[in-house]
Amino acid sequence: MARKKIALIGAGQIGGTLAHLAGLKELGDVVLFDIADGVPQGKGLDIAESAPVDGFDAKYSGASDYSAIAGADVVIVTAGVPRKPGMSRDDLIGINLKVMEAVGNGIKTHAPNAFVICITNPLDAMVWALQKFSGLDPKKIVGMAGVLDSARFRHFLAEEFQVSVEDVTAFVLGGHGDDMVPLVRYSTVAGVPLPDLVKMGWTTQEKLDAMVERTRKGGGEIVNLLKTGSAFYAPAASAIAMAESYLKDKKRVLPCAAHLTGQYGVDGLFIGVPIVIGENGVERIVEVEFSADEKAMFEKSVNSVKGLVEACKGINGALA
Numbered sequence: 001m002a003r004k005k006i007a008l009i010g011a012g013q014i015g016g017t018l019a020h021l022a023g024l025k026e027l028g029d030v031v032l033f034d035i036a037d038g039v040p041q042g043k044g045l046d047i048a049e050s051a052p053v054d055g056f057d058a059k060y061s062g063a064s065d066y067s068a069i070a071g072a073d074v075v076i077v078t079a080g081v082p083r084k085p086g087m088s089r090d091d092l093i094g095i096n097l098k099v100m101e102a103v104g105n106g107i108k109t110h111a112p113n114a115f116v117i118c119i120t121n122p123l124d125a126m127v128w129a130l131q132k133f134s135g136l137d138p139k140k141i142v143g144m145a146g147v148l149d150s151a152r153f154r155h156f157l158a159e160e161f162q163v164s165v166e167d168v169t170a171f172v173l174g175g176h177g178d179d180m181v182p183l184v185r186y187s188t189v190a191g192v193p194l195p196d197l198v199k200m201g202w203t204t205q206e207k208l209d210a211m212v213e214r215t216r217k218g219g220g221e222i223v224n225l226l227k228t229g230s231a232f233y234a235p236a237a238s239a240i241a242m243a244e245s246y247l248k249d250k251k252r253v254l255p256c257a258a259h260l261t262g263q264y265g266v267d268g269l270f271i272g273v274p275i276v277i278g279e280n281g282v283e284r285i286v287e288v289e290f291s292a293d294e295k296a297m298f299e300k301s302v303n304s305v306k307g308l309v310e311a312c313k314g315i316n317g318a319l320a
């Protein structure tokens with residue numbers, strides 16, 4: 001059986017980490033693409049030289065020509081720029097929208113049947129634009145944010161409760177901005193919802209609220225620590241989980257930015273919701289019930305994404 005082909009558009013901090021993880025997990029052969037000629041080739045060779053030590057088989061190549069991604073089963077897009085301290089993700093919209101146009105055209109020409117995972121920020125607007133530029137079936141393109149935001153929440157919860165991260169589940173939905181929606185009612189330890197854990201005295205409402213707030217600002221916390229860029233280990237791990245679910249038809253239920261056509265009262269936007277990822281891409285959109293408070297938070301987050309999409313249309317008339 002031929003190996004799967006994974007194309008990584010952008011060979012920066014996340015792209016390099018994705019390439020390493022894809023090899024360690026033997027998901028397939030990896031092509032790194034970047035406009036900075038030499039970087040994708042160098043990272044590819046460096047990781048390939050680690051394979052004998054770690055004992056995995058995967059071919060690595062680097063390129064600055066889109067023809068190299070031809071026939072890719074999965075394309076993961078991190079091309080663009082990250083933010084620095086003092087910036088919001090939304091400040092990246094102008095420069096990264098131009099990048100999405102180039103990447104979308106490359107995918108349209110060379111890998112139109114791939115399952116595409118967009119990571120570039122501001123995420124929900126960039127995945128929307130990438131779908132428009134590439135013309136991909138909306139079921140074959142998703143944005144990575146919810147898995148990362150939920151992982152951050154799970155980490156904070158596991159530390160607070162002193163339990164294994166494996167036994168903590170969390171769902172963070174909505175757009176990937178500071179008004180994202182961590183759903184405490186749908187987050188659990190060993191199946192016990194967080195509000196029940198407050199009642200059981202495991203934590204206090206104040207501490208839970210603080211963890212929710214820290215999750216919302218989780219990206220900025222890392223940006224302020226790193227100073228030169230943004231998080232890359234957890235974002236790469238999150239996208240690899242999504243790619244693995246597609247490549248192995250695992251049908252995992254993961255919070256991702258998916259194209260909505262009326263679900264959650266949203267039409268024509270990409271918003272973070274729980275979806276099933278299998279061999280057909282987005283196989284199901286899971287519509288959970290919201291309380292009035294949750295609905296209000298979700299709508300606020302959707303409105304932020306709407307504003308960004310309108311801004312994209314203003315910048316590039318072809319999207320209007």
Ligand SMILES: NC(=O)C1=CN([C@@H]2O[C@H](COP(=O)(O)OP(=O)(O)OC[C@H]3O[C@@H](n4cnc5c(N)ncnc54)[C@H](O)[C@@H]3O)[C@@H](O)[C@H]2O)C=CC1
Pocket residue numbers: 009010011012013014015033034035036039078079080081082083092096099102103118119120121123144145148176229230231232235
């Ligand atoms: N969705 C999410 O949850 C997260 C999103 N991000 C976003 O991911 C993006 C990438 O982050 P990093 O890898 O840390 O940045 P980075 O700066 O390390 O890498 C970006 C790479 O893109 C390349 N690039 C720029 N324009 C290109 C083009 N037109 N075609 C191909 N390659 C191009 C650059 O040469 C660079 O190597 C940023 O926009 C960042 O904000 C970062 C973390 C989490």
Ligand SMILES: O=C([O-])CC(=O)C(=O)O
Pocket residue numbers: 082083089121148176218219220222223230231235
């Ligand atoms: O905060 C950023 O700029 C990068 C990002 O999206 C995250 O780490 O959540």
